[in-house]
Amino acid sequence: NAGVTQTPKFQVLKTGQSMTLQCAQDMNHNSMYWYRQDPGMGLRLIYYSASEGTTDKGEVPNGYNVSRLNKREFSLRLESAAPSQTSVYFCASSEARGPQATIYFGEGSWLTVV
Amino acid sequence: AQSVTQLGSHVSVSEGALVLLRCNYSSSVPPYLFWYVQYPNQGLQLLLKYTSAATLVKGINGFEAEFKKSETSFHLTKPSAHMSDAAEYFCAVSENYQLIWGAGTKLIIKP
Numbered sequence: 001n002a003g004v005t006q007t008p009k010f011q012v013l014k015t016g017q018s019m020t021l022q023c024a025q026d027m028n029h030n031s032m033y034w035y036r037q038d039p040g041m042g043l044r045l046i047y048y049s050a051s052e053g054t055t056d057k058g059e060v061p062n063g064y065n066v067s068r069l070n071k072r073e074f075s076l077r078l079e080s081a082a083p084s085q086t087s088v089y090f091c092a093s094s095e096a097r098g099p100q101a102t103i104y105f106g107e108g109s110w111l112t113v114v
Numbered sequence: 115a116q117s118v119t120q121l122g123s124h125v126s127v128s129e130g131a132l133v134l135l136r137c138n139y140s141s142s143v144p145p146y147l148f149w150y151v152q153y154p155n156q157g158l159q160l161l162l163k164y165t166s167a168a169t170l171v172k173g174i175n176g177f178e179a180e181f182k183k184s185e186t187s188f189h190l191t192k193p194s195a196h197m198s199d200a201a202e203y204f205c206a207v208s209e210n211y212q213l214i215w216g217a218g219t220k221l222i223i224k225p
Contacts, residue, residue: 042204042215043158043204043213043215090157090158092157099211100208102160102163103160105157105159106157107156107157108155108156
């Protein structure tokens with residue numbers, strides 16, 4: 001059981017380049033999330049998808065776009081990377097988007113923008 | 115808006131000693147509270163969560179946390195630390211169907 005799988009694990013980009021982080025979950029979850037993690041700041045929600053066909057902005061959406069391709073897959077795109085987007089990115093999923101929901105995380109994608 | 119404060123970005127304990135990681139939240143309504151653990155180079159996984167069923171919540175790997183409304187706290191404890199407990203621990207509170215995260219506490223275990 002793979003859980004939440006995200007690729008790539010490591011990526012170095014030049015300022016202005018674009019890239020897409022891929023995420024897939026095999027738990028038949030309805031809700032999916034993209035977070036970024038920066039030292040001393042905990043996790044910050046970038047975008048989420050409460051169910052297939054819907055996406056909504058989180059706390060820090062600027063500079064990012066997302067696509068909920070189907071129930072399994074939720075991708076995050078950086079159209080024009082900036083050094084401020086250097087971070088660790090986590091994809092996550094939950095069965096439903098409720099206050100008690102347990103969120104399951106992927107192993108992270110380390111992105112460096114130079 | 116709710117907030118979560120974790121006291122101490124780093125906590126160091128000796129193997130076999132009590133682990134105490136502090137978490138305080140701000141909320142005007144009964145909250146849903148979570149502790150997640152992140153091992154090096156891995157994603158986060160749920161340790162335990164409070165959903166108002168009981169104030170003392172038991173989680174995985176021998177951890178437990180007690181919800182104290184009067185102190186707006188949800189501290190994480192473990193009676194005896196193991197080397198394998200070395201990780202970063204995050205407290206979170208649920209607000210409007212989203213999790214508000216603390217900054218995290220790195221637990222260091224001294225042999």
